[in-house]
Amino acid sequence: MKHIAVLGGGIMGCCTALSLARLRATVTLFEQHPQVMSEASRWNEGKIHLGYLYAASRTLDTAKKVLTGGLRFKPIVEQLLETSIDSWITPQADHYLVHKNSVVGPDEIWDYFERVTDLVCEHPDVNGYLRDISSSDLRRLSATDVDFNYNAEQVCLATRVPEYSINTTSFADALARRVMDDPSISVLTEQAVQSVGSSDEKSERYAIHTDQDTFTGFDAVVNALWAGRPFIDKTVMGRTDFTTHHRYRVSAFLECPLDHSYHSSAVICAGPFGDIKHYGNGRYYISWYPAGLLAEGRNAEPPKTPHLSADDADSIVAKIKEGLGDILPGAADIISQADRVNVQGGWVYAQASGGLDDPSSSLHRRDKLGLLHHGNYVSVDTGKFSVAPYLAEVIAQALV
Structure with missing residues (x-):
């Protein structure tokens, strides 16, 4: 029976640990925080990507990279969790609103959306998505078609695309419980991984060095860290040629009264x-x-x-209300109505450079996601939250 170390207790690490355990491996999961699924994997929008967001890449390379993972997300995680995720799925598909200052023009985006829709509908796993999207088509929407009643002076194109999201806080709770309860998985929290080495000079097994201790005897290692993953890769492979971009992002998570009139989801792009x-x-x-x-x-x-104080959180909510509310007045209404507002987030990693306001920035792509093998050491660039369960399945099948 193989003993495999998994570094990082986010969605990538947790799904990998469970996938390995299903194939009868023994797993030790290392997490630097007191709990797994406690940062970016918990505090994000939960979009299960099909590729529509990446119109600025101009090709379908990113869509092709994320599509299979998005379409297979639901069946894989339901198998891992042994429960349905239907109650966590957004009730309506996303509205995509093209901003007047988009880095891609509306005609180009419309053409891109049509090509992605063809790609989605032709995919053999299309019936596995969060909801039935097998007969999806695009149509242009007026301001009154979107229940947030978008500002037509700010939006030059609006359409509905067949993408949905999941409530990541509910998902994170369920995935964390499942990992902690699995007898084949040992979870070591508050262990920040510093490096990966050999157990000894004569052994092909691996050792994990953390800020607390050294753990030896692993047949394989999966580096599923999000922030700081390239640094650990460097300790194993000596690589220094990574293009690395870490961003710490926060958003507002709201609980509102049930008697409001806003029910859609919307993305401002690109x-x-x-x-x-x-x-x-x-x-x-x-x-x-x-x-x-x-x-x-x-x-x-x-x-x-960054440290986030209560005053910082209030200031961020006010800026969200002003910025997003200028485009979607209903968003400002929702913030005003909220009974509870929680500002949370985490680190986001990308093999990219530049900024999102630059049309040539590689942040507009995720076509480099995937696996990097070095013997029985595997480093995984998740790329997007939605791709993690699929990549975990691929890793488990390769290692066990």
Whole structure:
């Protein structure tokens, strides 16, 4: 029976641990925080990507990379969790609103959306998505077709695309419980991984060095870290040629009364704008990129995690309300109505450079996601939250 170390207790690490355990491997999961699924994997919008967001890449490369993972997300996680995720899925498909300052023009985006829709509908796994999208088509929407009643002076194109999201806080709770309860998985929290080496000079087994201790005897290692993953890769492979971009982003998670009139989800594209997700039962995610970007860095290790005070959180919510509310007045109404507002987030990693306001920035792509093998050491660039369960399945089948 193989003993495999998994580094990182986010969605990538947790799904990998469970997938390995299903194939009868023994797993030790290392997590630097007191709990697994406690940062970016918990605090994000939960979009299960089909590729529509990446119109600025101009090709279908990113859509092709994320599509299979998005379409297979539901059947894989339901198998891992041994329960249905239907109650966590957004009740309506996303509205995509093209901002007047988009880094891609409306005609180009429309053409891109049509090509992605063809790609989605022709995929053999199309019937496995969160909801039935097998007969999806695009149509242009007026301001009154979107229940947030978008500002037509700010939006030059609106359409509905067949993408849905899940409530990540509910999902994170369920995935964390499942990992902690699995007898084949040992979870070591508050263990920040510093490096990976050999157990000894004569052994092909691996050792994990953390800030607390050294753990030896692993047949394989999966580096599923999100922030700081390239730094650990460097300790194994000696690589220094990574293009690295760490961003610390926060958003607002809201609980609202049930008697309001806003029910849709909307994405402002393409560039550094924002979005709103309605998960049902008065629960929302709301973001405005300029307000939520608190830190960024381009080294193998991320910068120091920002401290967020109560006053900082209030200021961020006010900026979200102003920025997103100028485009979607209903978003400002939802913030005003909220009974509870929680500002949370985490580090986001990309093999990219530049900024989202630059049309040539590689942040507009995720075509480099995937696996990097070095013997029985596997480093995984998740790329997007939605791709993690599929990549976990691929890793488990390769290692066991």
